Amino acid sequence: MSDARISLTVDGTQIQALEGQSVIQACDAAGVYVPRLCYHPDLPPAGHCRVCSCRINGRINSACVTPVSQGMVVENDTPALNSDRRVIIEMLFVEGYHLCPTCEKSGDCELQALGYRLGMAAPTLPYLWPQRELDATHPEIVLDRNRCILCSRCIRASRYEDGKSVFGFEGRGIHMRLTVDGSALGDTAMAAADKAAHVCPVGCILIKRTGFRTPSGHHRFDKAPIGSDIEAVRSVPKT
Amino acid sequence: MDIAARVEPGPRKIVIDPVTRVEGHGKVTIRLDQFGKVDQARFHIVEFRGFERFIRGRMYWEVPVIIQRLCGICPVSHHLAAAKAMDQVVGVTKLTPTAEKVRELMHYGQILQSNATHIFHLAAPDLLFGFGAPAQERNIIHVLRRYPIIGKWAIFIRKYGQEVIKATGGRRIHPTSAVPGGVNQNLAADERDALRRDIENVIKWCCDALEQHKAYVEAHQKLHREFASFRSNFLSLVGPDGGMNLYDGKLRAIDADGKIIFDAVSPADYRDYFIEEVRSWSYMKFPHIRSLGRENGWYRVGPLAQINCCNSIGTRLAEDARREFIAENGGGPVHPTLAYHWARLICIIHCAEKIKELLFDDDLQGSDLIVQGERQPRGTACIEAPRGTLFHDYEVNEDDQVVRANLIVSTTSNNEAMNRAVTKVAEDYLSGQEITEGLLNHVEVAIRAFDPCLSCATHALGQMPLIVTLEDADGSIIAARTKE
Numbered sequence: 001m002s003d004a005r006i007s008l009t010v011d012g013t014q015i016q017a018l019e020g021q022s023v024i025q026a027c028d029a030a031g032v033y034v035p036r037l038c039y040h041p042d043l044p045p046a047g048h049c050r051v052c053s054c055r056i057n058g059r060i061n062s063a064c065v066t067p068v069s070q071g072m073v074v075e076n077d078t079p080a081l082n083s084d085r086r087v088i089i090e091m092l093f094v095e096g097y098h099l100c101p102t103c104e105k106s107g108d109c110e111l112q113a114l115g116y117r118l119g120m121a122a123p124t125l126p127y128l129w130p131q132r133e134l135d136a137t138h139p140e141i142v143l144d145r146n147r148c149i150l151c152s153r154c155i156r157a158s159r160y161e162d163g164k165s166v167f168g169f170e171g172r173g174i175h176m177r178l179t180v181d182g183s184a185l186g187d188t189a190m191a192a193a194d195k196a197a198h199v200c201p202v203g204c205i206l207i208k209r210t211g212f213r214t215p216s217g218h219h220r221f222d223k224a225p226i227g228s229d230i231e232a233v234r235s236v237p238k239t
Numbered sequence: 240m241d242i243a244a245r246v247e248p249g250p251r252k253i254v255i256d257p258v259t260r261v262e263g264h265g266k267v268t269i270r271l272d273q274f275g276k277v278d279q280a281r282f283h284i285v286e287f288r289g290f291e292r293f294i295r296g297r298m299y300w301e302v303p304v305i306i307q308r309l310c311g312i313c314p315v316s317h318h319l320a321a322a323k324a325m326d327q328v329v330g331v332t333k334l335t336p337t338a339e340k341v342r343e344l345m346h347y348g349q350i351l352q353s354n355a356t357h358i359f360h361l362a363a364p365d366l367l368f369g370f371g372a373p374a375q376e377r378n379i380i381h382v383l384r385r386y387p388i389i390g391k392w393a394i395f396i397r398k399y400g401q402e403v404i405k406a407t408g409g410r411r412i413h414p415t416s417a418v419p420g421g422v423n424q425n426l427a428a429d430e431r432d433a434l435r436r437d438i439e440n441v442i443k444w445c446c447d448a449l450e451q452h453k454a455y456v457e458a459h460q461k462l463h464r465e466f467a468s469f470r471s472n473f474l475s476l477v478g479p480d481g482g483m484n485l486y487d488g489k490l491r492a493i494d495a496d497g498k499i500i501f502d503a504v505s506p507a508d509y510r511d512y513f514i515e516e517v518r519s520w521s522y523m524k525f526p527h528i529r530s531l532g533r534e535n536g537w538y539r540v541g542p543l544a545q546i547n548c549c550n551s552i553g554t555r556l557a558e559d560a561r562r563e564f565i566a567e568n569g570g571g572p573v574h575p576t577l578a579y580h581w582a583r584l585i586c587i588i589h590c591a592e593k594i595k596e597l598l599f600d601d602d603l604q605g606s607d608l609i610v611q612g613e614r615q616p617r618g619t620a621c622i623e624a625p626r627g628t629l630f631h632d633y634e635v636n637e638d639d640q641v642v643r644a645n646l647i648v649s650t651t652s653n654n655e656a657m658n659r660a661v662t663k664v665a666e667d668y669l670s671g672q673e674i675t676e677g678l679l680n681h682v683e684v685a686i687r688a689f690d691p692c693l694s695c696a697t698h699a700l701g702q703m704p705l706i707v708t709l710e711d712a713d714g715s716i717i718a719a720r721t722k723e
Contacts, residue, residue, distance in 0.1 A: 101413065102305040134296060136638035142298055208639060211300045213609075215416060215424035216409025 008072035023063035023074055024052055031234025033227030034076050035085050035114055037092075038151035039064040040199050044160060046152050049092075051085050051114065086118040087125075094125045095174075097132065097146035098202070104211030105203030107219025111149060112202075113226035132177075137186030140208050141197055147204040148178045154196045154205055161195035164188075178204070250278070253674060258282075258683050265691070267661055267682055275671045280662040282654075282686060283521050291644045299328050299635045303417050306631070306646075312356060312692060314413050315349035315404055316624035316649075320631040322417035323487070323620035327507075328635050329419040330612025337605030338421035343486045344597045345407040345414060346622070347590040350485060351441075352400025353625035354542070354587045357690040358448070359393030362580055365684045366455055371677030389451070392444045396587070399434075399441045403594060406430035421609035428604060435598050442556070442591045449560060449584040456567075456581065466667075467576035467660040467685035470495040472528065472538035474652065475548035476623050477502075483549040483557075483589065485623035491548045492528060492538060497572045500528060506621035509630055515647065523654050526647055537655035540627025541689060542582035547572040554596070557589035576660050579688045586625075624649045626690050650691040660685040 004019040010032050017026035022045060027034045038049040045064035052063040055075035063076070075081065092098075092111060100106045135143040150169070155178075158166040166188045170179040182188045190196065192207055200206075216222070250273050256266035270278040290309045297305060303321040307314035319342055326334065334342075364377040367386060375381075383390035401411040407426055408414020416422045456463045474492045478484035481491070490509070492500040504512055516525040516533060527536030538544070546565075552558040564581055565573065573582070597603060619632040627649035634643040664685045668678055 102301065102308060104301060104304075134640075136298065136640050142639075208298070209300060209419075211298070212304060212415050212418050213423050216414070 006068060006070040008068055008070070008074060010074045011077050017068045019068070021068050023054065023056060023061075023066045023068055023072070026068045027063065027074075027076065028230050031231055032076065033230045034063045035082075035118065035227070036064060037110060037114065037149065037201055038153060040153050040157075040201075042161070042195070043153060043156045043199065046156060048150065048152050049088065051088050053084065054081065082118055085114075086120050089115050089118060089120055090123045090125050092149045093120075093123045094127045096130065096148065103147070103203045104206065105147075107214070107216070107222045109203060109221075110201035110226060113221040116221070117225045117227065135180070135185045136208075137184040138188075138190060138208075139186070140192035141185060141190060142206050142208050143178075143180070143185045144204055144206070145178060147202045149202055149204075150176055150178065151201055153199040153201065154178070157199045158190075158194065158196040164190070164194070164196070166190045166194075166196060253669070253679070255679055255682060258686055265686075267686070269661075269665045269669060269682070271669070277662065277665040277670050280658070280665040280682075281521075282657045282661045291646055294633075294641050294644045296640050296642075298639050299325055299633070299641055300419050300639075302633065302641060302644075303419075304413075304415050306644075307413055310692060311412060313349060313353050313624050313626065315345055315408070316622055316629050317631070318408075318414060318417055319346055319486075320620050320622045320624075320629050321633075322419065323622065324618035324631045324633050325419035327618035327620070328615055328633065330615050331420045331610050332612070333610075334421055335605065335607040335610060336602040337425050338608055338610075340597055340600060340602050341407050341422045341425060342417055344426065344594065344603065345404055345416070346486050347593045347597070348400045348403025348407065350400075350623075350625045351587060351590040351594065352397045352404070354583050354590070354690075355393065355396040355400060357625070357687075358452075358580060358583055358587070359389060359396070361690070362687055363389060363393070365680070365687065366452075366580070370681050370684045371675070374676060374680070377680070389448070392448050396441055396444055396448075399437055400590075403434060406434060418609065420611055423608065425605055425608065426603040431598055431603065434594070438591065438595045438598060442588065442595065445584065445588045445591050446556060449581075449588060452581055452584055456577075463577045464575050466681075467663045467688065468574060469576075469656075469659050469663060470574050471656055471659075472500060472531070472536070473544035473547045473572060474528075474538045474540050474628055475544045476621055476628060477549050478553075481550035483545060483552045485545065485586070485590075487622070490621065490628070493548055493572060495572060495574065497547070500531070506630065507619045509619065509621070509632070509647075513647070515651075521654070523651055524647075525654050526652050527655070538652065539656045539689075540649050540652040541579060541625075542586045542627075543573060543579045544627055545623055546582045546585060552585075552589055554589050554592035556592055557585055560585045560588055576685055576688045579690070583690070626650055626692055627652055648692070650689070653689045653691065657686055657689050657691060660688070 005016050006019055007014055007016055010027060015026060015030035015032065024034050024036060024039055034052050034054065036052040038046050039052060047062040047065040050062060053060050054063045056066055057073055098111065100112050106112060132145040134146065155167040158164045166181050168179050169176050171177050180188050197205055197207060251271050253269040254266060258265045258267060266283050268283065269280045272278045290306060294302060294305060302325060303318050306321045307318040310317055360379045363382050367382060368376045379393060404414055405411045408416040416424050472492060472494050474490065476484055476488040477491045478488045490504040490506060491502045494500055501512060512529055513526050514529050516527065518525055527533055528538060546561055552561050564585060568578060617634050622629050629649050630647035632645040633641050636642045661682055664682050668681045672678060
């Protein structure tokens with residue numbers, strides 16, 4: 001990334017960006033929230049979830065893997081794009097077991113928070129009721145695959161931040177599953193202090209014996225919708 | 240359709256499906272012989288919840304939050320019973336004063352709102368308008384219209400209880416504050432102050448409601464004494480001094496004469512004292528006291544048992560009411576089924592008094608919330624839920640997963656008693672009679688007195704259709720009528 005500054009337009013508003021930034025990085029810096037799930041600012045982007053899809057120079061692309069360019073025109077907060085995002089969120093909900101009322105991640109869950117932000121009152125698609133396994137073999141960490149949304153954050157964190165490659169995918173398409181480097185999580189080199197244990201956007205990877213320690217109403221998304229922290233720093237001049 | 244006009248001579252079966260103004264789904268079948276006399280009466284629970292099975296494999300700290308979802312009326316009881324069991328799993332035998340009192344306060348709020356729901360919303364229409372009154376009058380809307388003061392109690396006492404739950408648990412219906420070893424929040428000072436403002440009114444309304452009910456009993460003494468009435472054993476938790484303790488204590492069972500069957504039994508030993516019998520025609524088990532056997536070991540739980548089993552109540556107004564209740568009903572254990580309502584109102588007063596006491600206890604604003612101990616493989620706990628003694632029993636493996644769960648929900652313990660009540664009413668009111676909707680409601684009145692929570696989840700409140708079918712001995716439908 002260089003210090004060269006370029007300008008682009010997001011939803012009709014001109015913002016400044018650094019050359020080499022991705023669209024989502026530029027938007028974050030400008031206080032424009034682009035909905036996302038697999039993107040994490042500390043990790044290399046993967047373009048897996050497609051929630052950050054924007055219309056960029058007339059074509060649909062993932063904002064997390066598309067670099068900015070001078071004069072780029074980005075459509076982000078439009079009814080059509082948000083409708084598509086809502087359907088993606090719905091598909092993720094019905095593909096697993098996301099029982100928010102009893103999940104310890106409720107209130108801190110990015111999937112749930114996006115559902116609220118995008119106006120998903122309840123899934124309209126049929127549930128798939130997959131067979132998923134809960135792996136509690138690790139003394140400090142629980143892996144509940146019922147809630148995995150295949151974002152790959154844990155895979156990237158383990159590989160690039162922890163240097164361990166504890167996680168990976170197996171299978172393809174609808175059969176893709178999160179797997180671990182061993183017969184069970186307890187057999188791996190995973191540690192509770194690892195980055196991979198703290199980047200899960202949902203309630204799939206959790207630190208044991210810490211659930212429900214935060215009172216109701218005090219979670220990250222209990223008081224403000226997801227993305228509010230990004231929008232709070234917004235200081236974009238109107239074009 | 241006039242049911243009686245269509246009935247042919249011979250044996251027949253009456254089905255009340257579903258029973259209304261109770262929590263959950265159940266039905267009643269009554270078999271009449273060829274002379275129209277009651278041959279058999281049963282109260283069936285026709286739904287299956289399965290929580291004991293699907294809690295298996297979940298992490299133990301999730302249990303207090305998951306398990307409470309089996310009920311929308313008394314979730315706090317399940318939340319706290321599970322939390323108490325999980326206290327043992329994390330090796331905690333004594334909570335911090337703040338944690339203990341936050342939980343207690345939540346529990347009293349829960350019983351207050353649940354008992355208020357029952358007495359005012361579910362039972363009051365029968366008591367105020369008559370068991371055989373037109374169906375369109377037997378509902379809370381008509382209570383509000385005809386008796387606005389009672390309607391006010393119905394709304395505000397229940398609301399107050401729910402506000403207590405929210406202040407201590409974060410939510411009005413499914414709180415999440417009780418965690419293994421303690422609680423995740425104390426009672427905020429501003430919430431405490433808001434609750435303090437209304438507590439005197441709540442206590443007064445509860446006392447006024449009791450006076451109103453006593454006047455009803457005075458005017459209907461024979462009905463109160465004899466309707467669905469029978470003698471039984473009783474079971475409840477009591478405190479170390481034998482006094483009422485709805486949050487914690489040891490198990491005490493008494494027989495119909497008030498003689499102790501067992502006392503000071505730790506909830507952890509419940510399997511030595513109880514057997515849960517399964518019968519093919521109901522999803523609800525039939526627990527009974529092991530030493531007395533199936534025929535004699537059944538017992539009642541709930542407000543009537545809570546009053547009958549204790550030596551005293553630790554709050555003044557409720558204790559005065561208890562003494563009067565016992566004296567006015569023969570001096571010993573009180574048996575009439577309708578006495579549940581009177582007992583329930585005494586419990587409401589006790590809860591309101593306890594809430595007041597706790598609202599002026601500074602421990603509620605403490606910051607020492609959670610303690611830890613040495614992990615144990617099993618946790619068993621009891622609590623006095625609004626409907627009676629509730630058992631939660633869990634085994635947890637080394638990976639922190641639940642491997643076995645057993646619940647004896649309060650209503651389960653009243654199963655045999657409710658069946659006897661149904662039989663008694665059927666024999667007293669239906670045998671040889673022309674069957675009318677009003678007479679069938681008498682059967683439901685007997686069931687409602689127990690305030691059963693059949694699914695521990697759903698609530699009918701009179702909005703579900705009542706389907707009555709008459710069948711001949713081989714099951715052919717002779718006549719059917721549906722009330723929307």
